Structures are given as C-alpha cells and as structure tokens.
Amino acid sequence: MAMFKALSFLFFLCFDIHGHGTMAADGNSSFSFDGFAKLPSFDKNVALFGDSKLVDDSSSIQLTGSVSGSVGRVVYRKPIKLFQGKQRNSESFSSYFSFSMPNEIGDVLAFVMVPSSLDLSLFGKKDNSSSALGFLLQYAKNKKVVAFEFDISDRENRARILIGRPESAEIRNLSFEGDLMMNNAGRLSCMIEYEASSKRMMVRFRKSGSVKLFDPFFSFSVDLAQLWKNGKVTLGLSSANGNSSKAQFLHSWSFEIRHLPPVWMHSVPLIPKEALKVNSITEEEEGRRRSECIWRMLGALVLGVGCGILGVMLALYLWTICGVRQSMVVVPEKCPVKTVSVVVVAVEEGNKY
Numbered sequence: 001m002a003m004f005k006a007l008s009f010l011f012f013l014c015f016d017i018h019g020h021g022t023m024a025a026d027g028n029s030s031f032s033f034d035g036f037a038k039l040p041s042f043d044k045n046v047a048l049f050g051d052s053k054l055v056d057d058s059s060s061i062q063l064t065g066s067v068s069g070s071v072g073r074v075v076y077r078k079p080i081k082l083f084q085g086k087q088r089n090s091e092s093f094s095s096y097f098s099f100s101m102p103n104e105i106g107d108v109l110a111f112v113m114v115p116s117s118l119d120l121s122l123f124g125k126k127d128n129s130s131s132a133l134g135f136l137l138q139y140a141k142n143k144k145v146v147a148f149e150f151d152i153s154d155r156e157n158r159a160r161i162l163i164g165r166p167e168s169a170e171i172r173n174l175s176f177e178g179d180l181m182m183n184n185a186g187r188l189s190c191m192i193e194y195e196a197s198s199k200r201m202m203v204r205f206r207k208s209g210s211v212k213l214f215d216p217f218f219s220f221s222v223d224l225a226q227l228w229k230n231g232k233v234t235l236g237l238s239s240a241n242g243n244s245s246k247a248q249f250l251h252s253w254s255f256e257i258r259h260l261p262p263v264w265m266h267s268v269p270l271i272p273k274e275a276l277k278v279n280s281i282t283e284e285e286e287g288r289r290r291s292e293c294i295w296r297m298l299g300a301l302v303l304g305v306g307c308g309i310l311g312v313m314l315a316l317y318l319w320t321i322c323g324v325r326q327s328m329v330v331v332p333e334k335c336p337v338k339t340v341s342v343v344v345v346a347v348e349e350g351n352k353y
Contacts (some may be wrong), residue, residue, distance in 0.1 A: 029080045032254040035059030049073040049124035052239075055249075063099075063109075063239040063248040071132075073123045074250060079116035082224055082257075083335040090225040095192040097237065097253040098208075103153060103181050106242020108132045110149035111192060111203075113224075115161075116232040118143055123236060131239040133162055133171075143166035144227045148203065148220075149238070152180045159203070159218050164227070176218045179207055187251060199223045280315030 030173060036042065036059055036320060048054070052072030064070035071091040082090050110132035118140060127134035127181040132149045142165055150159040154182045161172040187208040192202045225231075235255060239248045 030256040034252050036061050045077055047075045047077055063250055064241045066245055066247050068243050068245050071240045072240045073236055074119055075123050079234055081233040083352045089197045091257045093194050093257050095255045098187050098189045098251040100187050101248040102244050102246040102347045104244040105153045107244050108149045108240050110147055110238040112147040112236040112238055113233045114145045115228055116234050128352050130240060130242045137166045146222055153256040161220050163222050172231045174218055
C-alpha cells in the first residue's frame with residue numbers, strides 16, 4: 001500500500017510539472033495560412049463576413065465583390081493572448097499578409113485588433129461610410145481597438161490610424177511615399193511588427209518580385225498593455241472598394257508572437273534614441289529572465305529525478321509480483337568408503353643358548 005501511494009505521488013508530481021510547461025508553451029499564439037482551402041479546419045479558425053468568400057479555383061479569399069460599395073471582412077476566430085506573466089508585460093509580435101487590390105482611389109484595406117469579448121457578428125454589419133473602419137466607428141464605439149487602414153493610388157499612399165475607443169479617439173491621417181502601384185494580378189505584401197519594449201508598431205510594404213529588402217513604411221506609438229486588461233484580442237482584416245468595381249483578394253496571412261526584436265525593426269528609426277531603447281535591457285528585466293531560467297532548470301531537474309525514481313520503483317514492484325522463486329534441492333552425495341586390510345605379522349623371536 002505504501003508503494004502505491006509513493007507511485008501515485010510521483011506520477012502526480014511529474015504530470016503537474018509537465019502540465020505547467022505545456023500551458024506556458026500554449027501561451028505563445030500563432031497561426032499561418034499560406035493559401036486558403038475549403039477544409040473543416042478552415043471554418044473552425046476563419047470567419048468570413050460581408051461580400052468576402054473563398055474562391056474555389058484558387059487558394060485565395062475574395063474580399064470584395066466586383067461592384068461598387070462592396071465590403072468584406074476576414075476574422076481569425078481564436079483569441080490571441082498578448083500578455084505573459086503576472087506583470088502583464090505585452091509580447092512583441094509579427095503579422096504578414098499578401099493581397100491584391102486595384103490601383104484606384106477608394107479601395108482601402110485595414111488591419112484590426114479588437115478585444116476578444118467583442119461580438120464577432122459586428123464584423124458582418126454594414127455602415128454608410130466608404131472606410132474599412134466604418135463599422136467600428138458605428139457599432140463598437142465604447143470598445144478599445146487598435147486599427148489602421150491604407151489606400152494606394154498613383155496620387156499618394158495614405159493611412160488612417162485608430163487607437164482607443166472609436167467614440168472619443170481621434171483618427172490620425174498620414175501619407176507615405178513610395179511606388180506601390182500594382183500591375184494586373186500583381187501582389188503586395190504587408191508586414192506589421194510590434195515591438196513591446198519601445199511600444200511602437202511599424203507597417204512596411206513590398207511589391208511582389210521586388211529586389212528591395214524593404215519598401216515604404218509608416219509607424220506609430222501604442223501601448224497595448226494599457227488597452228486590454230486580460231490581454232486577449234481578436235484579429236481581423238477589413239476591406240472596402242468605394243466607387244471601384246474591381247475585387248480585392250487575400251492570398252496569405254500569418255501571425256506570430258516573438259520574444260526577440262527582428263533585425264530590421266529599427267534599421268531606419270524615426271527617432272535615433274528609440275533604437276537604443278529597443279536594444280537596451282534594464283537590470284530588472286535581466287533579473288526576471290534569470291529567475292525564470294532558474295525555475296525552468298529546477299523544474300526540469302525535478303521532472304528527471306521523479307521519472308527516474310518512478311521507473312526504478314515500478315521495476316522493483318513488478319519484479320516482486322512476477323518474479324519466480326527458484327527452490328534449491330539438496331541432494332546428499334554418497335562418499336565411497338575404502339576398506340583397509342591390516343595384516344599383522346607376528347615374528348616370534350627364538351631363544352638362543
């Protein structure tokens with residue numbers, strides 16, 4: 001009975017340590033769609049709203065229809081957790097998507113981050129504006145959001161940024177230079193990087209087949225840890241074609257939580273001092289990382305020792321139950337008895353006279 005209790009305790013200890021390690025690993029949310037196909041997993045992970053639909057003869061999503069005033073949206077259903085640890089430090093992340101859109105004024109595409117508590121059916125509501133963010137301004141007025149939209153034309157490239165509650169937040173308008181005009185069936189790639197240490201989000205574009213490493217970009221400051229208490233957000237893409245009658249397409253989309261800043265994140269920083277802040281590590285952060293490393297090493301050590309003891313005790317227990325005792329039979333050995341014959345010779349000594 002005592003051996004059973006010891007085995008149960010060791011098994012529970014190993015399972016508990018392993019379970020905590022698995023939960024920590026699951027905290028780093030990510031997804032990647034290198035093309036889209038009609039599979040059971042697609043409906044579980046991706047939701048389509050408005051005029052967006054999956055194109056059967058290709059691995060792309062058609063965001064808007066071939067009529068003016070069309071609106072389409074794509075949402076990743078599973079919440080993304082941006083915070084880790086009790087200190088609620090937000091994580092850095094990267095997102096990438098490739099798309100095709102006409103080179104006409106009025107065609108806009110937006111990247112949206114909303115709290116996970118927001119009803120996803122709001123993404124299917126239409127609004128009276130020609131903006132891809134109009135549904136947030138009309139139906140999510142009191143929700144804290146982070147979103148930006150951009151449009152590309154031969155005149156100029158423009159972006160609109162929305163941070164905070166739409167009912168009170170001021171939309172920032174800016175323009176960025178660069179030749180991003182697409183030919184027929186041409187594609188553009190959009191790369192979004194958020195650096196938690198500098199609390200800055202950077203958006204870059206690259207044309208398909210471009211030899212340039214990075215094309216024009218814009219950036220803005222935002223503290224995600226101050227916006228959402230539980231750190232869980234829902235990601236989406238929203239599009240509108242305004243007066244255009246040409247469709248927009250989404251070809252791929254990915255998102256990844258990362259712990260180290262990308263090499264190119266501040267290759268051309270807007271403010272030189274911010275580049276130093278990104279690469280510098282405070283003593284408090286360094287001590288926290290060392291503490292986490294020590295606890296991980298201790299956890300791995302306890303797990304290894306526990307598994308070893310568990311294996312030895314289990315082997316001994318099975319040996320005790322299933323072992324066959326071999327009885328030893330003592331067979332007496334007969335010792336040969338040699339017969340010794342003794343011959344006594346009597347010599348009679350005669351008398352001499």
